[in-house]
Amino acid sequence: EIGNVGISATDCVVSAVNEIIARGLIFPNKIGLTGHSFGGYETDFIITQTDLFAAAVAGSAATDMASFYLTMGWNTGKPDMWRFESQQWRMGKSLFEDWEGYSRNSPITNAVNISTPLLSWTGDNDLQVNWSQSIEFYLALRRLKKQHIMLLYPGEKHTLNRLENQKDLSIRLHQWFDYHLKGIKADWIETGLK
Numbered sequence: 001e002i003g004n005v006g007i008s009a010t011d012c013v014v015s016a017v018n019e020i021i022a023r024g025l026i027f028p029n030k031i032g033l034t035g036h037s038f039g040g041y042e043t044d045f046i047i048t049q050t051d052l053f054a055a056a057v058a059g060s061a062a063t064d065m066a067s068f069y070l071t072m073g074w075n076t077g078k079p080d081m082w083r084f085e086s087q088q089w090r091m092g093k094s095l096f097e098d099w100e101g102y103s104r105n106s107p108i109t110n111a112v113n114i115s116t117p118l119l120s121w122t123g124d125n126d127l128q129v130n131w132s133q134s135i136e137f138y139l140a141l142r143r144l145k146k147q148h149i150m151l152l153y154p155g156e157k158h159t160l161n162r163l164e165n166q167k168d169l170s171i172r173l174h175q176w177f178d179y180h181l182k183g184i185k186a187d188w189i190e191t192g193l194k
Contacts, residue, residue, distance in 0.1 A: 004104070006105035013042070037129065041058075044056075056117070060159070061129065063134065119148075123157050125157050151172065
């Protein structure tokens with residue numbers, strides 16, 4: 001729906017998951033959610049609207065619609081505004097024409113509602129979605145005392161290109177879901193990372 005990108009994503013995903021639960025195909029209290037880039041945004045927003053998911057992972061996500069609207073897309077050399085008004089973000093209006101809509105669909109604005117443990121990750125050289133978006137969300141969730149661990153990969157961009165970082169993320173992602181969905185212990189989740 002134009003002007004309700006996060007709310008629309010939540011409606012679609014929750015409706016689909018509820019249908020699968022109704023069919024008896026999954027354990028309703030052991031469902032994970034993951035996404036990267038725009039899907040990372042959707043993951044971060046969806047967990048502000050529902051406690052349906054036992055754990056979530058979001059990579060390279062935009063988390064504050066207002067601040068992201070006012071960033072440069074360093075990979076394109078253009079401000080990101082156009083992406084909101086007439087492209088992927090489907091807001092249909094500028095931030096200044098629909099401040100309420102941007103706030104309503106922003107993960108950071110709704111972070112207080114999160115009860116789902118979140119693992120987020122990004123590269124500190126991301127030219128597509130500035131890594132400060134992940135830092136802002138991490139700090140918000142930390143301030144709100146929400147369960148959240150953030151992985152920051154030095155020298156990486158929007159996706160991870162170094163084999164050792166790809167392996168690290170893959171292992172941690174599996175351990176995150178194993179811990180929250182299967183009860184398998186993982187020390188770094190219990191003690192945090194430095």
